[in-house]
Amino acid sequence: MEQLRNSINRFYSLPDKDWDIFxxxxxxxxxxxxxxxxxxxxxxxxMYFVNKGVLRGFFVHQDSEFTLGFSYDGDFSGIPDSFMNQxxxxxxxxxxxPCEVLKTTYDKLQQAFEESREIERLSRIMAEKMLYGFSxxxxxxxxxxxxxxxxxxxxxxxxxxxxIPQKYLASYLNMAPETxxxxxxxxxx
Numbered sequence: 001m002e003q004l005r006n007s008i009n010r011f012y013s014l015p016d017k018d019w020d021i022f023x024x025x026x027x028x029x030x031x032x033x034x035x036x037x038x039x040x041x042x043x044x045x046x047m048y049f050v051n052k053g054v055l056r057g058f059f060v061h062q063d064s065e066f067t068l069g070f071s072y073d074g075d076f077s078g079i080p081d082s083f084m085n086q087x088x089x090x091x092x093x094x095x096x097x098p099c100e101v102l103k104t105t106y107d108k109l110q111q112a113f114e115e116s117r118e119i120e121r122l123s124r125i126m127a128e129k130m131l132y133g134f135s136x137x138x139x140x141x142x143x144x145x146x147x148x149x150x151x152x153x154x155x156x157x158x159x160x161x162x163x164i165p166q167k168y169l170a171s172y173l174n175m176a177p178e179t180x181x182x183x184x185x186x187x188x189x
Contacts, residue, residue, distance in 0.1 A: 029102070042082075072160075146174075
């Protein structure tokens with residue numbers, strides 16, 4: 001729970017009383033590598049907090065996979081639109097490595113919202129940060145060249161080069177694996 005608290009304290013400080021409520025809804029779990037946690041058409045059952053490991057959200061179109069994003073140590077994970085709205089997922093969620101997570105359910109989170117206005121406020125702030133990140137990513141995908149997207153990625157998350165296979169990083173950056181390989185050899189920031 002310490003890593004969870006450190007992660008949350010970076011942007012919001014829950015009072016101890018509310019922290020006790022919040023931590024009570026999370027249960028530890030270990031998940032094997034290459035495990036599909038959520039499939040297209042399923043309602044996301046859990047929200048995860050990643051203590052250790054890497055997860056990937058992706059969708060499949062015309063037999064090709066398109067990576068939407070990654071979650072790793074200190075991140076929340078899941079399919080947020082499916083989880084928060086309790087609607088079928090349009091995406092898959094899988095582990096890329098063995099993972100140690102904390103997980104909670106929709107019902108437990110809703111109960112925590114009922115018990116604590118501070119937890120509800122925390123959730124709103126997290127949703128705002130997630131929306132901001134999605135907006136920035138959309139601008140990158142729509143307005144930047146492959147090289148500009150690659151440089152932005154290197155500035156933001158260079159550590160992912162060591163954690164995630166290049167084919168998934170290329171997909172995330174919306175470029176061919178060959179373009180990614182060329183950029184990794186030639187681009188410096």
